[in-house]
Structure formats: structure tokens, C-alpha cells
Amino acid sequence: MQDDKAGGVPIRTVKSFLSKIPSVVLTLWQWLMKNLSIEDPVEAIHMGSLIAAQGYIFPISDHVLTLKDDGTFYRFQVAIYLCKRTMQNKARLELADYEAENLARLQRAFARKWEFIFMQAEAQVKIDRKKDKTERKILDSQERAFWDVHRPVPGCVNTTEMDIRKCRHMKNPQKVKKSVYGVTEDSQSQSPVHMPSQPIRKTTKEDFRKKFANPHVNILITYSDQYIEYDPFITPAEPSNPWISDDATLWDIEMSKEPSQQRVKRWGFSIDEVLKDPVGRDLFLRFLESEFSSENLRFWLAVQDLKRQPLQDVATRVEEIWQEFLAPGAQSPINLDSHSYERTSQNVQDPGRYTFEDAQEHIYKLMKSDSYARFLRSNTYQDFLLVKKKPENEQGRRTSLEKFTRSVLGEMLCGLSP
Amino acid sequence: MSELEQLRQEAEQLRDARKSCGDSTLSQITAAMDPVGRIQMRTRRTLRGHLAKIYAMHWGTDSRLLVSASQDGKLIIWDSYTTNKMGPLVPSLRSTPSPLRSSWVMTYNICPSTCWGGMLPSPAALLDDNQIITSSGDTTCALWDIETGQQTTTFGGHSGDVMSLSLAPDARSFVSGACDASIKLWDVRDSMCRQTFTGHESDINAVCFFPNGNAFTTGSDDATCRLFDLRADQELMMYSHDNIICGITSVAFSKSGRLLLAGYDDFNCNIWDAMKGDRAGVLAGHDNRVSCLGVTDDGMAVATGSWDSFLKIWN
Numbered sequence: 001m002q003d004d005k006a007g008g009v010p011i012r013t014v015k016s017f018l019s020k021i022p023s024v025v026l027t028l029w030q031w032l033m034k035n036l037s038i039e040d041p042v043e044a045i046h047m048g049s050l051i052a053a054q055g056y057i058f059p060i061s062d063h064v065l066t067l068k069d070d071g072t073f074y075r076f077q078v079a080i081y082l083c084k085r086t087m088q089n090k091a092r093l094e095l096a097d098y099e100a101e102n103l104a105r106l107q108r109a110f111a112r113k114w115e116f117i118f119m120q121a122e123a124q125v126k127i128d129r130k131k132d133k134t135e136r137k138i139l140d141s142q143e144r145a146f147w148d149v150h151r152p153v154p155g156c157v158n159t160t161e162m163d164i165r166k167c168r169h170m171k172n173p174q175k176v177k178k179s180v181y182g183v184t185e186d187s188q189s190q191s192p193v194h195m196p197s198q199p200i201r202k203t204t205k206e207d208f209r210k211k212f213a214n215p216h217v218n219i220l221i222t223y224s225d226q227y228i229e230y231d232p233f234i235t236p237a238e239p240s241n242p243w244i245s246d247d248a249t250l251w252d253i254e255m256s257k258e259p260s261q262q263r264v265k266r267w268g269f270s271i272d273e274v275l276k277d278p279v280g281r282d283l284f285l286r287f288l289e290s291e292f293s294s295e296n297l298r299f300w301l302a303v304q305d306l307k308r309q310p311l312q313d314v315a316t317r318v319e320e321i322w323q324e325f326l327a328p329g330a331q332s333p334i335n336l337d338s339h340s341y342e343r344t345s346q347n348v349q350d351p352g353r354y355t356f357e358d359a360q361e362h363i364y365k366l367m368k369s370d371s372y373a374r375f376l377r378s379n380t381y382q383d384f385l386l387v388k389k390k391p392e393n394e395q396g397r398r399t400s401l402e403k404f405t406r407s408v409l410g411e412m413l414c415g416l417s418p
Numbered sequence: 419m420s421e422l423e424q425l426r427q428e429a430e431q432l433r434d435a436r437k438s439c440g441d442s443t444l445s446q447i448t449a450a451m452d453p454v455g456r457i458q459m460r461t462r463r464t465l466r467g468h469l470a471k472i473y474a475m476h477w478g479t480d481s482r483l484l485v486s487a488s489q490d491g492k493l494i495i496w497d498s499y500t501t502n503k504m505g506p507l508v509p510s511l512r513s514t515p516s517p518l519r520s521s522w523v524m525t526y527n528i529c530p531s532t533c534w535g536g537m538l539p540s541p542a543a544l545l546d547d548n549q550i551i552t553s554s555g556d557t558t559c560a561l562w563d564i565e566t567g568q569q570t571t572t573f574g575g576h577s578g579d580v581m582s583l584s585l586a587p588d589a590r591s592f593v594s595g596a597c598d599a600s601i602k603l604w605d606v607r608d609s610m611c612r613q614t615f616t617g618h619e620s621d622i623n624a625v626c627f628f629p630n631g632n633a634f635t636t637g638s639d640d641a642t643c644r645l646f647d648l649r650a651d652q653e654l655m656m657y658s659h660d661n662i663i664c665g666i667t668s669v670a671f672s673k674s675g676r677l678l679l680a681g682y683d684d685f686n687c688n689i690w691d692a693m694k695g696d697r698a699g700v701l702a703g704h705d706n707r708v709s710c711l712g713v714t715d716d717g718m719a720v721a722t723g724s725w726d727s728f729l730k731i732w733n
Contacts, residue, residue, distance in 0.1 A: 042702075043661070043700075046684075046686070046702070047661060050663075050664075050684055157705060157706050157726075161725070163667075163709075164489070165579070165581065166597075166621070209652065210443050212650060213443045213647065213650040213652060213654065214443070214447070216632065216633075216647045216649050216650040216654075217443055217444050217447055217647070217650070217654060218447070219630070219632055220444075220628065220630070220632065220633055220647070220654075220675065220693070221447065221448065221451070221693055223628075223629070223630045223632075223674075223675060224674045224675045224676040224692070224693060226674075227629070227673060227674035227675065227676075228674045228676055230673055230674060230717070231672050231673040231674035231676060231677070231717055232673065232716075232717050232718045232719075232733065233457060233459070233672045233673070233677055233717065233720075233733060234454060234457070234672070234674065234676060234677070237718065241718055241719075241733060242499065242718065243462040243463070243499075243718055243719045243731065243733050244462065244733065248499070250718075251481075251482075254716070307546065308546040308547055308548060309548065310547075310548045310563070310565045310566075311548070311563050311565065311566055311568075312565070312566075354607050357607070
């Protein structure tokens with residue numbers, strides 16, 4: 001970057017008002033834009049400030065860097081540095097307020113060592129005086145920049161601050177261990193098509209891995225395509241995004257028992273969508289009741305609820321669920337295969353949050369493959385979907401009109417009361 | 419060559435093969451896809467009130483309440499829409515189960531029925547009203563019963579501190595990202611590590627599940643985010659750019675999973691087209707590192723928290 005001839009940044013001696021300022025890096029941000037293919041000038045400036053903040057370059061006339069540093073060694077250095085500054089020509093290099101404060105503080109802290117520090121500073125100043133003027137200027141500003149980074153001006157960002165959670169690592173720097181991929185741990189991993197033992201010296205293995213990933217990749221793509229109209233960052237929300245329009249109508253609609261058409265449509269994407277949405281769940285339950293198979297959904301819901309119970313209530317709930325859905329003579333018996341039934345009745349002996357896990361899996365699959373498909377074709381759902389086809393605006397307006405009327409009436413009534 | 423050496427070599431080759439094809443799989447398929455276009459977001463709200471670095475934030479399930487934790491020891495609950503504070507919390511030691519006692523407020527969570535805040539040493543995921551998964555300083559994760567304060571399960575296997583957790587949408591499993599550059603998928607019920615994912619070259623600071631639970635994204639100190647698929651058992655995409663030279667602190671997906679939002683050490687957030695791998699936008703506005711971010715459940719907005727002590731809501 002510094003090599004002018006090899007396309008680096010030009011470095012010149014710039015003539016300013018009273019003196020020449022050596023080694024100034026000109027038009028850095030333009031160079032950055034060109035060489036790093038940045039399109040946005042704002043980003044180039046941002047990049048430049050980052051580099052500056054890290055101390056790689058520094059502005060000549062201003063202190064605006066950040067840094068951090070700790071350790072006695074550096075504290076001594078600061079003390080020596082500040083002493084030096086006071087020894088040099090005061091007119092040119094006055095200490096800023098915060099620096100004077102720091103110097104005083106350090107003097108107090110290192111009272112005993114102060115003689116030593118002072119001597120060091122004197123020695124360094126003597127050596128500096130012997131140097132070439134230009135060189136001295138450069139070194140001075142470099143040193144100043146260093147301390148700007150390590151002892152920031154109050155109010156500036158400290159770029160060398162570390163995340164507190166990682167400070168531990170500084171004491172025991174571990175090499176990042178790249179685990180030997182999958183060999184020891186993945187004995188548990190269960191990709192049915194995965195064949196980790198095949199040697200991969202041939203390129204066909206790469207193709208295999210690519211092909212293997214394809215169906216899963218497609219699942220992700222399909223999902224994001226399907227839901228893109230539900231993503232307010234991409235498809236503007238209807239009637240409006242409350243954060244942008246300052247109108248919370250959308251949230252009111254969501255809370256009401258009257259879901260939007262978009263929401264009803266989403267229930268058709270998967271059984272999980274129906275089960276997640278309280279209004280959808282109710283509708284699904286009503287449908288199942290009409291088919292006399294509502295015990296499946298009620299069982300599923302009860303088991304979900306069980307998993308959220310505090311430990312002390314778990315045993316009682318397990319018993320209740322067993323009695324209602326599974327015990328001989330149960331009120332709402334669910335249809336389980338004999339294997340699952342055996343497992344579950346054993347689990348009930350030692351009740352826990354996951355006692356009914358197998359049974360729940362079985363019932364979920366049943367609902368998914370059987371009831372859910374019929375639900376989507378049913379009049380119950382279809383009617384709901386059609387009703388919601390009324391234009392969104394009308395509903396939105398009606399709701400906000402209702403709200404407005406209510407608020408006006410409310411105010412009038414308040415005005416009337418003594 | 420000894421058998422161990424042979425195995426090691428094979429594993430290396432496996433890893434290289436996966437790396438080379440994993441990186442291109444998704445972007446090859448989506449090359450023909452329509453780009454998502456430039457996503458320009460603006461700050462809609464700024465939440466001021468913390469006095470020190472913000473380390474963590476979380477949205478409530480109503481997509482309006484938000485809780486944030488700061489190094490000044492306070493948790494603040496905000497009605498972010500009105501920017502009113504619902505009152506800062508300084509959790510009392512008595513109210514937390516003793517094994518979870520710690521001197522740092524690092525994270526908390528809001529669950530549907532109550533606001534639960536706690537002092538925990540590191541990342542945590544609230545499983546439900548009664549259980550929480552945390553990561554401990556000794557490279558393990560643990561499942562706790564909140565009321566009794568008992569640790570019901572331990573998840574051990576990482577060789578570095580666990581920096582981040584993400585619960586799957588079905589709450590049956592979770593992923594943990596650690597300083598050993600690997601991510602592990604755990605089964606909540608039997609505490610087994612089902613899968614391990616490698617590829618990153620440095621500490622993993624953030625993990626987040628894709629909305630359908632089939633994949634997750636990670637953010638690392640190696641300046642890249644990556645997308646891993648559970649069933650394909652491999653990395654599908656890497657989100658990086660030569661201009662980006664600093665670590666990622668936090669990641670989140672938009673509602674459809676098409677956008678990946680990531681907070682960086684260079685004070686910005688980048689918005690990536692998760693399917694195509696290009697950058698789609700930037701959120702610039704913080705004066706210090708972005709330490710945490712989260713998208714609301716309804717997908718309407720994203721909140722960022724920063725070391726500059728402010729939270730910003732964007733969309």
C-alpha cells in the first residue's frame with residue numbers, strides 16, 4: 001500500500017501554512033475505492049476510518065484514535081512520553097487538559113519511581129534533539145498516534161477493547177483446534193444416505209456430496225420463496241408496517257379473532273402452521289370434532305402443555321393424561337399401535353416430561369397424513385379462506401373507523417361526566 | 419503409515435472435499451434466482467437509557483416488548499414502539515436459583531407469560547416457562563429447571579467456551595457455537611450431540627436457526643458467516659467479502675429466511691441475501707461495535723444493541 005510505484009497511495013510532503021508536513025497520505029479514500037472495488041464513497045470513508053482507528057494511519061492535526069493498553073510497562077511509557085512533552089518547547093507541544101490530568105495522576109501513582117521516569121524522559125529528549133528535523137516530526141506524530149490509540153481522548157471509541165467473555169483467552173491462548181472432521185463424534189449422527197467411511201480420493205466423491213446436498217438446498221429455497229410474501233423486510237406489510245407508518249392497525253388485526261386472508265392461506269403450508277396459530281388451531285379442532293376425531297389434537301396439545309409444566313406438577317399431569325386418553329376405559333381414547341402403547345404404559349411408571357413422546361410422535365404423523373389433508377379440503381377451511389378474500393382495505397378501514405368512533409364517544413362521555 | 423495416520427489423512431481429505439463443494443452448492447443453484455434487490459432500512463426508534471455497553475437483547479413474543487442487558491448491571495424492559503421503559507430491573511440474588519448465581523448480567527429472556535430476567539454468565543435460551551438452557555464457562559451447556567434450580571441435563575463435548583446458543587423452532591434440539599470453531603447439534607431430551615459442524619477458522623460468536631429448523635447460520639471472528647444444513651450435514655454457503663475484516667458478533671434471519679442480518683465489530687450490520695450469498699444492504703448508525711441483534715417474531719423489525727449503549731430498531 002505504501003509503495004507508490006506499485007499502485008500504492010501517493011505520499012508527499014505537503015506545504016501547509018507555516019511549515020511542511022512530511023509524509024502525508026493523500027486522497028486515501030479515493031485510493032481505497034479504486035483498489036478495493038468499493039462502490040459507495042461512504043463505505044470507503046468508513047473503511048478508512050476503521051484503518052485509522054486501528055492506528056495504521058493517523059490524522060496529523062487531530063487526536064481521534066482509540067486504543068487500549070495495560071500493564072506497567074506501558075504505564076511507564078506513558079509517563080515517560082508525557083514528561084518528554086513537557087520538556088520540549090511548550091509553545092509547540094502543549095499538553096491537552098486530559099493529558100495534564102493523566103500526568104498528574106501518574107506522578108502520584110509512581111511517586112517513588114518518578115525520578116527514574118524523569119531521567120528516562122530526559123535521556124530520550126536528548127537523543128531526539130540529535131535527530132533530523134523531519135525525522136523527528138514523523139516520529140513525534142507516530143508516538144502521539146500510538147498513545148492516542150492506547151490512551152484515547154475522553155469520549156472516543158476504544159478500538160482495542162475486548163469482549164469481556166474472551167478476556168480469559170488472553171491468559172491461556174489456545175490454538176483453535178480444528179476437529180478431525182466427524183470421525184470421532186459423528187458415530188451418533190444419523191444421515192441415512194451419509195457414507196463417511198468411503199475414501200474420497202476420486203473427484204466423483206465431490207459430485208456425490210453436491211448431489212446429496214441438492215434436495216436439502218431446494219427445501220431451503222422453497223421455504224424462503226413460499227414465505228417471502230410474509231417477510232416484511234421484502235414484501236411491504238398490509239395494511240402498513242406499524243414501525244414505519246406509526247399506525248398499529250396491523251397488530252390490532254393480528255390480535256383479533258378475524259385473521260387476514262394471508263394468514264389463513266399460511267395454514268395451508270404445513271400442519272405446523274395450523275398448530276402454531278391459536279385461531280387456526282381452534283378451526284382445526286372444530287373440524288376434527290365434526291369428524292369425531294378431536295381426541296388426537298387434544299392429546300397432542302395436552303402433551304405439549306405437559307412439557308412446559310414445572311417439575312413438581314409433572315407426575316400429576318402424566319397421570320391425568322393417561323387416564324383421559326390411554327387407560328383402559330379412557331374418556332377420549334386415542335388410537336395407538338400396540339408397540340407405542342406398550343412403551344408408553346411403561347414410561348408412565350416413571351413419569352417425566354417426555355413420557356408421552358413416542359405416542360405424541362405417532363399421533364402427530366397420523367394427523368399430518370390424514371386429518372390435516374382433509375381439513376384443507378373441508379368446507380370449514382375453504383369457507384374461511386373465501387370469506388377472507390374480501391379486500392384487505394375494507395376490513396382495515398372498518399376496524400380503524402370503529403376505533404375512531406369509540407374513542408370519540410369515549411371522549412364525549414368523559415366530557416359529560418362531572 | 420499407521421492406521422491412525424491413515425484415518426487422519428482421510429478425515430482431512432473429507433474435510434477439504436466438503437469445503438470445496440459445500441461452498442458452491444447453494445450459490446450454484448441460486449445463480450439463476452432473482453436477486454432480492456437493495457434492502458434499505460432506516461432507524462425507526464433509538465432506545466436510550468443504558469449507561470454502559472449493551473451485551474444482549476431479546477424480543478418478547480408480542481414483537482413490541484424488548485429486554486436488554488448492559489454491563490452497567492441493569493436489565494431494562496422497553497416498550498420499543500413507544501420507547502418507554504417498563505422499568506429497569508436489578509435482579510435480586512434471592513430470586514435466582516443458587517447454582518445460577520453470577521456477578522455479570524449477560525443475558526436474559528422474555529417468555530410469554532412472565533418477564534424473567536436473570537444473571538447468567540453467558541448465552542442462554544429459554545426453552546419454556548420452566549426450563550432454560552445455558553452455557554457454562556467450562557465448555558458445557560446445561561438444562562435447568564428454573565423453579566427448583568436443579569440442573570437436569572449436561573451437554574458436554576466442546577473444547578472451547580460456548581459463546582452462543584439457538585433453540586430449534588420445535589424446541590427439541592439446539593445448536594451451540596463455541597471458541598473451538600465448531601457447532602454442535604444437541605438433542606434436548608437425551609443430551610446427545612447429534613452432529614458436529616466445522617469449517618470456521620476462528621471463534622464462533624453467534625448461531626441462529628433458519629426459520630424451518632432445517633439449517634442454521636453462524637457468525638465468527640474469522641469475518642465470515644456460514645450456512646449449515648442439518649440433514650445435508652455440511653456447509654452450504656459462506657457470506658464474506660474482502661472488505662470485511664472484522665468479526666461477527668450476532669446473526670439473525672428475516673421471517674422468510676431470505677435475508678441474513680449480521681452485526682459486526684466494525685460498528686455496522688450487513689444484510690445478506692441468504693440464498694444467493696450477496697450483500698443486500700447495510701445498517702450503519704452505531705458508534706461502536708454491534709454486540710447483539712434480533713428480529714421480531716412477526717418479522718416487522720430488527721433491533722440492534724451496541725457497545726455505544728444504544729439500541730436501534732430498524733426496518
